[in-house]
Amino acid sequence: MRASKRVRTQNSEVRSKAIGVPDIHISGAEGIYKESEISKISNGYIKRALNHSRGKPDRIVITIEKIKQKPEKIPLLPVTTLRCNSTCESDEIIFRNLSGVGISKTAITNGLKVLKSKKTMRGAALILIKSGLRIEPDRERGVRVSRLGIEKSAKRGLAQRLSKSRINTTAVKEALTLASKVASCPDIVAEICISDDPDYTTGYIASRIFGYLRIPNIKRYGNTTGGRVFFVMEGTEVADIIHYLEDVPALAS
């Protein structure tokens, strides 16, 4: 599901198209489900889009595709919630943990710049771990992680574990599933995510090495900037990474 709002100018909304201003991203969601679940899931997505803290969309697109390829099995990352009281502290946590897995200061700084920029992307930025260069071909759209889900039995176990920490929410489960697919891509070293929802101030960093680390107060309440950055090894084929993230079905367990 993708929900967006057209930018309106003084003259007309058509002007925004003519001058190439992208629509404002409101909400997005993806999943792998059984045919019998389609209508329930689609209704849930529509409700979510229509009642979103980023505003009212004027366009909601739901795409339903039959998955023909057997989904790859990927491990669900372990979840830890860190202590963090401010955006200053969160920056420190991010620099410490990402430097620890070989990501340069320049790359981390560039990643945080993307996430704190007013130009919110609906997909993720790809940044090289050493040079800090951005390599995704479409900087407005970014890379949209798709065709991802979680196996029924793993879902039950996860719900129980998250309930114990009182974080058994759709936001956590969906973000963890996405982060697990991203971390399963061998050419991606780590991810930073800051929600673009103004009322959601917990973000995370994730990697195969340290798992899914939730960071409270990663941004201030009311701030609508955010997004995702994936840190990629130098010398890898960007088209292969995008193909895996966007097209290859993966089920976490």
Ligand code: PML
């Ligand atoms: C989102 O808003 O889609 C991203 C939420 C990221 C953090 C989820 C969590 O609380 O672990």
Ligand code: MG
């Ligand atoms: Mg959002």
